[in-house]
Amino acid sequence: MATASILSRNHQVTIVAKNLPGDEPTIEWASPWAGASFIAGGCFSSREAKMQLDAFAELWRWSIAYPESSIKQITVEDFHEDKTEADIWWKDYMPEFRFLPWEALPKGAKVGTSYKSLILSPAIFLPWMRKLLENTGVKFKRMSLESLSDARDLGHDVLINASGFGSLKLKDVQDMDVEMVRGQTMVVESNYNKIFMYDTSRTYTYVLPRLDGTVILGGTRQKDTM
Numbered sequence: 001m002a003t004a005s006i007l008s009r010n011h012q013v014t015i016v017a018k019n020l021p022g023d024e025p026t027i028e029w030a031s032p033w034a035g036a037s038f039i040a041g042g043c044f045s046s047r048e049a050k051m052q053l054d055a056f057a058e059l060w061r062w063s064i065a066y067p068e069s070s071i072k073q074i075t076v077e078d079f080h081e082d083k084t085e086a087d088i089w090w091k092d093y094m095p096e097f098r099f100l101p102w103e104a105l106p107k108g109a110k111v112g113t114s115y116k117s118l119i120l121s122p123a124i125f126l127p128w129m130r131k132l133l134e135n136t137g138v139k140f141k142r143m144s145l146e147s148l149s150d151a152r153d154l155g156h157d158v159l160i161n162a163s164g165f166g167s168l169k170l171k172d173v174q175d176m177d178v179e180m181v182r183g184q185t186m187v188v189e190s191n192y193n194k195i196f197m198y199d200t201s202r203t204y205t206y207v208l209p210r211l212d213g214t215v216i217l218g219g220t221r222q223k224d225t226m
């Protein structure tokens with residue numbers, strides 16, 4: 001939907017998918033299960049960093065313009081065992097950024113940061129964004145593809161594959177660089193109001209308050225268990 005929101009400014013866009021925003025969560029797609037918080041980092045190039053910052057700026061704007069989207073501003077406390085201050089490229093970009101003092105770090109952490117970020121509830125955000133796109137002319141079509149070529153009669157000039165881990169199984173894609181990682185989370189009732197993230201690079205522990213009286217606790221990283 002993010003791609004469609006940009007392209008639809010100049011083109012007619014139809015989103016074709018088996019699972020659509022508003023559907024009940026199933027294990028076939030990731031989006032309904034996300035926290036979903038914005039945590040800066042995890043980039044391999046300056047281009048990726050720019051994409052991340054552009055997305056953040058737009059979502060920040062939406063958190064003010066569209067409170068009904070469920071996007072809310074929230075403080076993040078983010079700790080790393082495998083990073084030092086020199087690795088924190090986002091320190092000059094995130095609102096209210098500061099390094100946390102040594103005494104505030106959990107045992108084992110080498111760096112801790114605090115900044116203002118964003119949280120949203122996928123169950124609200126996904127159908128809301130679908131409606132936003134539909135109002136600008138984007139169409140949604142439910143269709144299950146065995147191959148991308150199954151879509152050849154839809155009358156398009158360009159087809160963009162944004163099928164998540166569907167790219168592993170689509171017969172004319174079979175992208176073996178896609179890696180399945182199972183992440184398990186728990187939703188609990190709580191009014192805790194800061195994101196906590198602790199990353200060792202092998203495991204991560206997080207608390208993601210949706211600021212609606214619920215908090216997501218996680219998480220696990222299990223490779224190849226689907």
Ligand SMILES: Cc1cc2nc3c(=O)[nH]c(=O)nc-3n(C[C@H](O)[C@H](O)[C@H](O)COP(=O)(O)OP(=O)(O)OC[C@H]3O[C@@H](n4cnc5c(N)ncnc54)[C@H](O)[C@@H]3O)c2cc1C
Nearest residue numbers: 017018019029030031034035036037144145163164166183
């Ligand atoms: C537990 C958990 C917590 C997460 N928390 C966060 C977070 O806090 N912040 C964050 O940024 N990210 C988070 N993520 C990651 C985030 O959810 C994903 O990066 C994001 O949802 C991927 O979106 P997507 O549209 O690319 O893929 P998906 O949401 O998986 O959507 C894929 C789409 O392709 C369609 N599709 C696939 N194959 C086919 C086919 N053969 N035919 C037709 N349609 C097909 C599906 O139906 C679906 O519509 C989390 C993920 C998990 C699992």
